[in-house]
Amino acid sequence: MAVKLDYGTASQRKLLQEGARDFLRKEIAPLVEECERKYHPLPKDMLQGFFKQLIPLGYVSSIAPAEYGGEDLDFVSCGVLLEELAHVWPSLAVSMMVQSGQARFVALHGTDEHRRKYLPGLLSADIIASLGGTEPNAGSGLRDLQTTAVLKGSGYLVNGTKLWITNGTICDICVVLAYTDKSKKTHGMTLLLVDRNESPFTSTNIEKLGLHCSSTAELVFEDCRVPADNVTGEVGSGYQLISSLLALARCCTSIVEVGISQAAVDQAVKYARERVQFGRPIAKFQLIQELIADMVVETEAARLLTYKALRLAKRTGQHFLESSAAKYYACETAGRVTARAIEVHGAYGISQECPTERLYRDARTLFAPDGPMPIQKLFIG
Template identity: 50%
Template sequence: MYCHPCTGSCRALDNAQDLVYNDRKVTFTEGVMILELNEEQKILQKNARDFMEREIIPIADEYDRKYHPMPKDIALGLLKKLVPLGYVGSTLPPEHGGQGLDLISYAVLGEELAKAYVSLGMIVLIQDGGVLPILVAHGTPEQKAKYIPQIMSLEKISCFCLTEPDVGSGARDLTTTAVLNGDHYIVNGTKTWITNGGIADLAVVFASTDRSKGARGISALLVDKDESPFTTRELPKLGCRSCPTSELNFEDCRVPRSNLIGTEGSAYLLALSELAKLRVAVGIGALGLAQASIEAAIKYARERKQFGRPIGSFQLIQEMIADMAMMTDAARFLCWRALYLTGKGEVCWKEASMAKAYSTEMAVLVTSKAIQVHGAYGISEEYPVERYFRDARTLTFPDGATQIQKLIIGRELLGISAFV
């Protein structure tokens, strides 16, 4: 989704018109672009949905309870099943072995996977969108030739290492260092809350190569665990429990100079750009959770009877489900708008942060309402809605917490930064 323009899923019109999504007509009212699922995208959606219902949904609750986190061999087995559907290298051009999908197709795939099992969706998100786009856009020919095929084939699982124990969203203040010594950088530091960290073979590590330059001294290195070993520690968490989330420690880790991405000091803006794209992807994950919650609530409200009638016939239940649907559709439009702007090649800090902040907070509310529709059964592991709620709350943190997103939105609107 990250580098490629729309390929036919968007069309320019003067006024907002109808959009077909999931066989429903809704309206996209932002700007002059109208989004509509074409026949290929509908087929893609159906194939993904059928696969999830057959292969992933039946095991999601069991795996969520069993794997904290998912072992590498289990994760690889599931990833290999997803590759034919276009989940790895989804938007990369065919010359790099990718599917060349447009951004809306990417969103459709992401939402269907998150509906089924968002822990698996987060593993895929980083394998598909954490390192590959950076290599395509900024890697040397040698780096591309070596690592893109290995990531695409799942020979190497990848991760994106920016956050540190004392540095969350303030990327300019990184304490991890990379000191050039002959033909190698010596990397020292700790990264934390790294998705896929515990199972990763390849990491993009952001480190300071010149502390005196602040943000202009931050560089990015490809750290191949086979040649540059590092240690990991798993971080148990509330939601997305099956997704490996780890602390990575680099102690005098020798990384070949040839593994520098771009030039020294060029990685700060690269990191911010990738974060903006990943934020929209996390928003899409939240959409999947919300949509799954709506469908679970509707199913339960139709089947559960009180006073001789389905609880779905009660006004308060219908009000909750209506609220859930309205909030989810609104979030979908924010995500799709950010994708549209990304497809145009625009850097959309504000729109990406709006999509991430609103979608993840929306998912917390929607999943909570789904629990309420289920009553006391909603907090039982016999139903999936308690997992949806835990996963939704967890998604408010990756790639910048909600409060950080609001500061970005405020900065873009006011032209005044509140960051210190």
């Protein structure tokens, strides 16, 4: 278990950020490009190994309550950690945010038995978690989900297919949203903790545009028997609980996009200073300066929007509008910023040897999770 951290003030968060940044750029960054080319996704033992390296810095257990063994960092401090990780390796950041989020969910909404049985393993990364919400015909419109959980004796029979599930191919547990009573509509949805060893289900890896090292899967449940005691929250509370989860997830996705944007800015500035054309660095050319200026300003605006949403989540818990605004703007920004970074790099920018090319793919891949841009506009409107 990590040593308890206290980062409640800006100066303390700065120490948190600097510690994470130093470790990530020295120990993790040199491994990223080779792993992204070789693994689609990372094998489970490798992912666990990376998670375990990051635990002493406050990762994994960051947002879990202290009384259950977590660090109980505020959401802004968690955002600082996640942004630094995304700057170095977006794939690992995405897998991390799901692991941390599910550890927090089990701590807050699981039973005492769930916390005893699963929480230590989640916080130590011995257990990998996923969230099974979206389906082939129920993405942002979760009311249309088809997965059912029918009570039979002392357990539920779960049937259905989940799609686009982060950590899905390697997860040990999955918190699954299912209808326990379709007649009650959203009030008939329930979240169940499905232990893969006790209640087997199948998974198939999905190859994606980017985020290659982060597992994304289709999960299939066929008469998957789940003990009735594995309900998380209350029967019928699933829709409300997952809506809150997704609002926080939008903030996390936004932070990952901010980290990607900042990495693209840093790479573009470095290349512009080193690349010489017509007898001088291209950083001296005004059109290159214009590209970089736009990248810097938009990245900072996305950062401010996202941290505003995280502060509201910390203070009031009411951040649905702000999380959608952050997701919309941060994703749009990351798409533009990484595209401009490729322009700064010229022909080299489209080579797979150029890290900026990967950042562009990673940024675009994050447009869909937790609701694509048109859905965020609908929420805002």
